[in-house]
Amino acid sequence: MDDPQTPTPADAGEMRALLHRRRFLGAGALGAAGAVATAAAIPLALAQQDAGLAAPEAPGTPQPGAGPALLRGYVSLSPFQAAVLEAACERLIPADDLGPGAKEAGVVVFIDRQLANEQAGFRGPYYRQGPFTPGEPTQGDQSIMTVRERFRIGILGLEGEAQSRFGQGFAAISPARQEAILADLEQGKPDTFGSASLVTPPTEGAPGSLADLAPPVAIPARAFFTMLLSYTQAGFFADPIHGGNLGMAGWRLIGFPGAQLGYAGWIGKHGEEFTGTYQSLADVQGFAHHEGE
């Protein structure tokens, strides 16, 4: 008989010790290999700020005690798509006196990675059998379209709205104009949007023509806005291991200390500010971009 064994239940102290050991081993084994030099200067700089360390002398300089810097890049989005999304996400969460916005926090990298999983919806697994007949609002979205496809069409829609209203692409128009478009989408104006509103090919000087985008395809504008907002906030607040929330910028904004083993010593201190070090699951796993605790 296959008899899966549960280990002797450990108490919190033992678990903590095990986690620390794991972290130590992880940091040692991987950190010793040295940080990989990459163009990931921004995350590294932000990470250094977190730890109160001096910024690295040059981008990619290996940091003592740090795990490997992870390569960043887009696996799903084209540079044009990423640029439009960056501009839109930055309006939803703008940089200001309170701290970084969506762009600096790497929100689009987060979204890009999610789009690589074509099976999932925002809340995870997605039932994908037909018929795909629209229903009542209380029954939820019934479309077969993947999130990736929705983003692809929605990005064309954003570009098209900008071109047809302001004569320039979405990433090029002013923040106020970008905001105006997004505010309309939130209200369901227009009802649906997509490639049909494009006036010129998406990228200036790009090969191809508008004909490449035919036949026109559209999605409901308000639903796209809601989806965009959900993914943008998720990218801002999800653990940095998922690609966004760089430097734990989202967490720092609101005061969420991240992946902590617990607050047994704090829970009874009513009204007191938590003074521990913020940490990512990367820290817990030993991929420390800075040392936690």
Next chain:
Amino acid sequence: MATLPHVDVLIVGMGVAGGIIANELAKRSPGLKIVALERGPYRATWPDFIQDHFDEWRFGVQSELHQNLANVTVTFRNKDAQSARPMRQYGAFKPGNGVGGAAVHWNGVSWRYLPYFFEYRTHLETRYGKTFLPEDTTIQDWGVSYEELEPFYTQYEQTFGIAGKAGNLNGALQPGGNPFEGPRSTEYPQPPVTIAYGPTLFRDGAAKVGHQPFPQPSANSPARYTNPDGQTLGACNYCGFCAGYGCHAGAKASPMTTVIPSALATGRVEIRQLSNAFRIDHDGKKATGVSYYDASGQEQTQTADLVVLSAWTLENTRLLLLSGIGEAYDPAAGTGNVGRNYTYQTGAVVGGAIANVWWEDKLTNRFMGSGSNGYAIDEFNSDNFDHKDLDFFGGGSIACNNPGSAPILGSGPLPPGSPRWGAGWKQAVHDWYNRSAFFTMQGESPAYRQNYMDLDPTYRDAWGNPLLRITFNWTDNERKMVRYIADNVLQPIADAMAPTHKDVRGDLPDFDITPYQSTHVQGGTIMGTSPETSVVNSHGQVWGLPNLFVAGGSTFPQNAGYNPTGTVGALAYRTADAIASRWLKDGGMLG
């Protein structure tokens, strides 16, 4: 198709109910060979939860531990006149998937139901007369009393190490506990957990307006605890990653930290993970076994002398319907019982009696916490208050809980008027995330003729079997109930908490399956005293198939204003006891 060696006991679904029954039978009847089929994987504190669970995106949002909707979901409509659509993604409720069931990732709010709730129809008709209840309500008595269940509630609480404060010990009221609860034979096995700031502000506000708040009972072990089976829970770290997550400290009581390791230690229980039951085989007089798809998708048939169906509310109901056991409920004709009395609860996030409060000058640290970390009041639960002059029946427990609000789903709610995005939103989440508290009534969902489950005529699961179809909506009774509670109970408490901002709501629009509300879904294979009005007797035994038992909330004739699992546990212990002490000797239908 392979022929598998015959076994004595075959359990379908290894969650709270299945785990308890497997453990009791293995301990008490050493001669039995017990096999459990579980559609999900085997995940335990180690090697699974200890290292990967602090991840809101993966577990909280993307729902990794739950039923894989790509394979199987439900369809839903508000009423017969609509045509049902599949719940394509989560979702009002999140069924468990894996050894340990949904309690692997539950909060751990662990109640006993009120004594009169087991004779609810009789109680209400006696107190208010036969014409008081709405004509379309189909609530009924359970066929088991609180007194009969008490020892089994105690056994469940001792085994799961529940932390709380008794309000009634053998009839004597105890200060600091719930004065409305039924008499307990003994104190909770552990004292209450350390409770966060927000709930204590609720406690003080509720006390100020004259209520009697008490610590909400919790399955988050406040200290290292060894249960009567010799299984040890770790001490809760209050990490705030609880509902939707496995526990890294082994401190959340679940079958995986209690009854399942104990059952496996006997060496007489075999769990087949990734094994998906699709039919209870039977000859019309008795169950002969279960047919299932094994881990690679191949069909297998396992024969057994005794079959226990404990696959949670939706699958319990669907498997009976798929197997042609009992008569499917037909609301138009008023015939059949399988699928009848589907019930839910008002309250969590969207519709219901809900209050949010914010203070400029109080840091509530909502990120700390444990799944059940709060204070509750019970004055407005069920029939604890006089409904004579009210135009509705029912109520609910009202609680302020601090389960740990990770920010993707929990950065709000924000004070009324806050922008949804942009610089204004940023300012608002910065200002209010850690300065807020939330309390709500977990409102009762009575049973009605028009709310039920059957097989969907169109949509199928990944193996080609029909999905379960849910037809459900609230009625005016619940709309009046949540409005009354919001205006008359939540408002005064919110004011007594002296917040900077408050937002108290009592709306109940049509039931909407898209936002998460709660995994407190009951009914479909309900218990009762006769085959005319129920699918199973109070031991969970299917009328007419005496070697088939159903366990879990599918047997509840209606839903209470409490979380259900304490009662799922107590009933499972009672079923196991009846099997071990009587059925194995005598067989037949148990009286």
